[in-house]
Amino acid sequence: MGMRQLRIMILTAGYGEGHNQVSRAVEQEFAARGIKDVFIVDLMKEAHPLLNSVSTKLYLKSSLTSQYGLDLYGWSYYWTRGTRPGSSLGKYFNSLGKRKLKALLSQVSPDIILNTFPFGAAAEAGNELDVPVCTVITDYTLHGRWTHPAMSRYYVATDELKYDMEKKAFASAQQILVTGIPVRRGFVLRNQGAGDDRGHYQQQEIPSGDRAHRNKLVMLSAGSFGVPQQLEEIVRRLLAAGNCRLAIVCGRNERLYARWSAMFGGNPKVEIFGFVPNIHEIMAQAACLVTKAGGVTLSEAIALRVPVFIYKPFSGQEKENAVYLAGKGAATIAESAPELSRQISRLLDNPAEEMGIRRRMSDLCKGVAAEKIVSDMLELLESRLRVTV
Template sequence: MKRYLIMTASIGSGHIKAAEAIARELRAADAEAIIEVVDFMSRGVSTLHWLLKKIYLLMLAFVPDLYDRCYKFSGGGAIGTLTQDAFALVMYHRMARLIDAFSPDVVICTHPFPEGACSLIKRLSRRRFRLVAVLTDYSLHQIWIYPRVDDYFVAIPAMQQGLIARGFPADAVHVTGIPVDRALLRLPEKRRARELLGLAADAPTVLLMGGGLGLGGIEAMLDELEGIEGRLTLLVIAGRNEDLELAIRARVATSRHALYVWGFTQRATLLMRAADLLVTKPGALTVSEAFALGLPTVLHDPIPGPEEENAVYATQHGASLWVHPGESLAEAVRRLLENPAKQAALSRGARSCARPDAAREIVSMLTDSEDDSNKF
């Protein structure tokens, strides 16, 4: 009976979504396996980790380029390695207690913090387990690169090549895509999705998202979209940003468009299916879900660093439009809604990038490999 410990982090929702997708596929593949998904940055796991997360998110609200600074600071060389070692050391003892309590055969990390702590545990102790990293972006960064990782699962071939160039064996680096919930493939068609949501069947429908934290200047976007004369159906997911949700609800009665808002919701993918167009920050999981649905996207305000790289990837592959600072979001949306041929081209580009079976591929490689945890 195999024991799988899946370590993730609630910094945004993407890392958790990837972990949950893998857990679902593991349960389907091995009904007898013992599987635990742990949010490494939750208060229940560590008050220190939780406080670090809260401080980071608070600072991000006041210093928008904070992530960019951290991303570049930790991006390589001696300083990058020192930063990694510091995080791993801070989180070592809590991770070690989790390992001792669960006794996993395999630890799967969808965030680099627990990955680094696990790498250090394998280095400094006699604990033996297979350490797996599932990278949840479309670019490679030093913060994910640790010794004693037995398998890397990455989104695109360029990331595989980067890891091999850094000395990882080719047979330990697998290009699978980013894990998404395969339930995306079972969603109803667009008209039925709108019916289920109580939306107008034929109105141009635009979904606005800012990730699980409700970031991305959604109120400013709504101000711009009010300038579009034709009546739209606007769907907004505010995530866990309660202030944003309340502010948008206050707009419903006065908007020229049919405006709907949700907080954190399990219906996000149904809302994506109902939309003609998604306007969003380029978080990797959101982009990957849009790829799987063939949903055209308009990307804006990426957090400097990996989100910019995600936007580059999506636009280079003809799956998205990227509205840069100084450009009109409303104009981009209007032109796209008036151009069905362009929408269809973006949809084809998205589908060409889609890897909806990523989680299943990862699980297949893990469960089909030799059952010999001692080699790790």
């Protein structure tokens, strides 16, 4: 079995963009090694389209419902956090998508499977068909749904997460590799030549100016705010402080883009963006990033050493991610618009504080996660081949 003939299946889910981004990052690394037969499958969408649609809407609306005390997503996250594979609840979760996955495995015949979403069905189907299954945990803290005794390998973000899994007997030390969370190649390439100097980056759609001015760019992810009025207040407060420029990124949300363009499009200190394929080009110029606490977004910021401000993190994995990174001095949490504005202004006016955060973010960086994961998966396949020869 030559390496160029390998067939890889990556399982993902459409709850937010993070799982898909991790899948693409790993796919890019396989492609860089000449392995082209990589199949990315949204298993929930393929196997349970109705349940997937309802679950996706629940996740996307969690930011709005939590504003009114109806935090169904957060409640379900904490209720199922301690789930064990052998429990009734664990057996139900591990059955989701299993029949469809076995059919896909028969069609594709992959040599190995990688989970970027907690699909216990992958471990069970893979075990039955003798296909090794690995999982990359895309958050900084543990949820029981990620674990299964038939998993060949786990790739995790931190040493603490590995220790937690061992302590709770979810996996042995040999099954867990601390790699960090994979990010797209653009973030990796920017980081490799960056150091702490962002002045040399080629600008894309960002107005030119002197270097000190560029270093005071504040990037805001518009989709991180459940209520648009919250972002509007924050933007007005930051503009009133007079010590920064703003890049508001709306992604694929055309309504948000139209709203912010109409409101601030004529302000020379504000740039409004829709979907930006090379978002790392903007983030690399930023003095800080205001965003939600998704594990992948936080890992992208860590890769570029961009200080992170998290506004009212949603209950569940995002709140747990925020608390973990805040405890490491790599992120700051704010619960109100005035508090957030003060925190950002203090950072912009204090270069020593900014550099300290960047150094702490460097300590959290585990290297190029996708490279480590792909190398380990290939070694795992090689070891299986040696056993069977």
